[in-house]
Amino acid sequence: MKVLIPSALRSYTERGETEARGATLAALLVDLERQYPGIRFRMVDEQDRIRRHIRIFVNGEQARELEQPLGGNDEVIIVQALSGG
């Protein structure tokens, strides 16, 4: 499925849009990590919590749990949220 990548993470992907697979958000992030080593830990901490200033939207709705199911045609948008000056 299509995944939109924020500018802060394009040092890994070198583009703003990529493709990844997974039946859940957790699986999708594993696939992103496989393709772009290091990218997952910048978004998700060692306790599997989405980091404070990262937001992930699935078809326009904010995902709060990594176990959220995904469909093959879903669109995932990763956003760098406001973090001050």
Add this chain to the structure above:
Amino acid sequence: MARKAGKATAHMGRTGTRVRRTLVLVATRKGAWLYHGDAARKTWRADGPHFLGHNVSHLVLDPRDGKTLLAAAKTGHLGPTIFRSTDLGKSWKEAARPPAFAKSADGKEGRSVDHTFWLAPGRAQDRDVWYAGTSPQGLFRSPDGGVTWGPYSIVNDDPQFREWMGTVQDGTPDGPKLHSIIVDPRDGRHLYIAMSGGGVHESTDGGRTWNTLIKGLDVVEGFGFDPAKPTFHDPHCVRLCPSNPDRLYQQNHCGIYRLDRPSDTWVRIGKSMPKEIGDIGFPMVVHPRDPDTAWVFPMDGTQVWPRTSPGGKPAAYVTRNGGKTWQRLDAGLPKSQAWWTVKRQCMAADACDPLALYVGNSGGELWTGREEGKRWSCIAQHLPEIYAVETAQL
């Protein structure tokens, strides 16, 4: 951190001694810079920014190979990591496994590393070994030059240590920290660590067991805090003298101290500082060849703790006799209306003879104190808030 011992010449000697140039490594809230000095340390070439926009907590050159750099970095949005360069910053590669706490058991609230705060290379003979201290307090080790990191010793998960560490509200404003990781140059199993808060600790068996080292240290008065409990201790910066590894100095939240082993009782040497200046501050620097000489950069610790240069007049203070007396070093520094804050990693010395000091402030200025701090001049202005200053000899 054990600094590289030995004398470095600042210019070509008549016998053809190789020129050793000084490199000053500056970590800031918005990136990192390398300042390359000429042989006389009079002019400086800026190399940077590296990682513009990243919060870089510490930037250290491996003294064992003279070319590997480690940078502890995160951004406002992204999680923490370590970047490595093996060509003095021409190119960087991210650590394959940055410091991270163990995943907690299901149903338990686990900790996550907010940022790596302190990087310390191992001994000369323990090539490729590095240690890292994090916020919140965690101790990590890399066996491979900073490529992969894992939790080290019992510190991170031991219930007693966790109690001493407290919560994120018990530490420094931008998060409680584990810092001042010191490896005894004579024995790689002999380690010191410090925690803000959480006190100073020593291991003689490679981190398997630890002893607290807080005797003699004062705690904040007026609240009934028990000085026997590490929780109430806030060491800001601990340094070991390379020329006498049995001597340590410490700038603490509650004064300046010296410890001569095997004693386990710190002596408050800051009592001999001028009363109007006090003995509060963050960094502490020791002389690479003289264990009686050390420097501090005092901050205002009165009333609401401004943590700025007392009276708006920045100055370093040096002791030449192990803390019996102190002399003010402010020639060339602003004489008034200079409200500097100098953080605990923001003062360093090079290894030349005579050595120079380097100070970075929260206003983004980098200064050098030539002739061991006697004459100060500004190297750089208008940088982001400076988090750390280190030196290396190339």
